[in-house]
Amino acid sequence: MRLYDHNIKAGNQGDLIKHPALMAALSALGEAHAGSEFNYIDLFAGYSINPLLEGNEWQQGIGQIHQTLKAVQNKDLQNYRDxxxxxxxxSGGVYPRSALIASDTLSARGITASMTLYDISAPALESLKRCFGGTHHSIVPCPALPEDRAISTSDFIFIDPPGLYSEQNPTFPHLNYLLEFEQRMARPAVMFWLPITGTGETGGETELSQQSVQQLRGAGYQVDKVRWADHQRTVGCIIATRLPASAQQRVSDAIKAVTELTGWQLQYY
Ligand SMILES: C[S@@+](CC[C@H](N)C(=O)[O-])C[C@H]1O[C@@H](n2cnc3c(N)ncnc32)[C@H](O)[C@@H]1O
Known part of the structure; x- marks a missing residue:
């Protein structure tokens, strides 16, 4: 199985869209859970932190907004930056990943988060254990299954796979399969992050990316799409959410605020 290493990508364009959006969703959901426990699931948790090393992809992502003097009105992007x-x-510092960002966001709202973090990569699991081992959180060293008990009792599921199944990547999951998880939840609250892959010279988008957007929309998801490039392998990303309307709006607002700083192209569906 081809394993995915997020050290090089940490803080890139995708993260700069993904993580403020995750903070927005959890802050909005948190309002309804104030003072109570919150079961957070990360189906593809990754590391707890990554080093930010010179020459890595963060320079095209968080590096673009790090020293901008432009004012930020959006609360979630403001928190992310602060x-x-x-x-x-x-450079030389560290970048927090989704589990740590989720834990911070929920605890800032006074919520006791109980997190179930799935991953299959040894270095990612090691990093998760260093940060969350010995706590009440669960680190699960195997792929999640829709029938896992943690899924049926979850308040929010974050789905951020290394990619979707294709002939080139036969070990990656099918979108159909990932959509099964929400069906096990009492009150579905789900956020997907998926890359938009490009066709190269033509500046178009692969059939896989186009089909995933259509399928998510068909399944009732709100899709916010951002493009930052034309001719790279990954030309943008989508955040797809099934959340209460106020939370979906807050996610869109956070993404819009990022694109206002970076100048990236934003599309809603
Ligand atoms: C895009 S990264 C996750 C990044 C993380 N959610 C964040 O935002 O910081 C994808 C992760 O999925 C893990 N992974 C790949 N296949 C998996 C599987 N079948 N089950 C669980 N994790 C898997 C990889 O090891 C990698 O750490």
Whole structure:
């Protein structure tokens, strides 16, 4: 199985869309859970933190907004910048990943999060254990199954796979399969992050990316799409959400605020 290493990608364009959006969703959902326990599931949790090393992809992502003097009105993007990008120089520091960001966001709302973090990569699991081992959180070293008990009792599922199944990547999951998880939840609250892959010279988008957007929309998801490039392998990403309307709006607002700073192209569906 081809394993995915997020160290090089940490803080890239995808993360700069994904993580403020995750904070927005959890802050909005948190309002309804104030003072109570919240079961957070990360189906593809990754590391707890990554180093930010010179020459890696963060320079095209968080590096683009790190020292901008433009004012940010959006509360979720403001928190993201204040909590994670406040060092004078980013290089040599660390970037937090989704589990830590989720835990921070929920605890800032006074919520006791109980997290179930799935991953299959040894270094990612090691990193999760260093941060969350020995706590009440669960680190699960195998792929999640829709019938897992943690799924049926979850309040929110974050689905951020390394990619979707294709002939080139036969070990990656099918979208159909990932959509099964929400069916096990009492009150579905789900966020997907998926890359938009490009066709190269033509600047178009692969059939796989186009089909996934259509399928998610057909399944009733709100899809916010951002494009930052034309001719790279990954030309953009989508955030697809099934959340209460106010939370979906808050996610869209956070994504819009990022694109206002970066100048990336935003499309809603
Ligand atoms: C895109 S990264 C996750 C990034 C993370 N959610 C974040 O935002 O910080 C995808 C992760 O999925 C893990 N992975 C790949 N296949 C998996 C599977 N079948 N089950 C669980 N995790 C898997 C990889 O090891 C990798 O750490």
């Amino acid at each position: 909590w994670y990008l406040s060092r004078p120089a980013l």
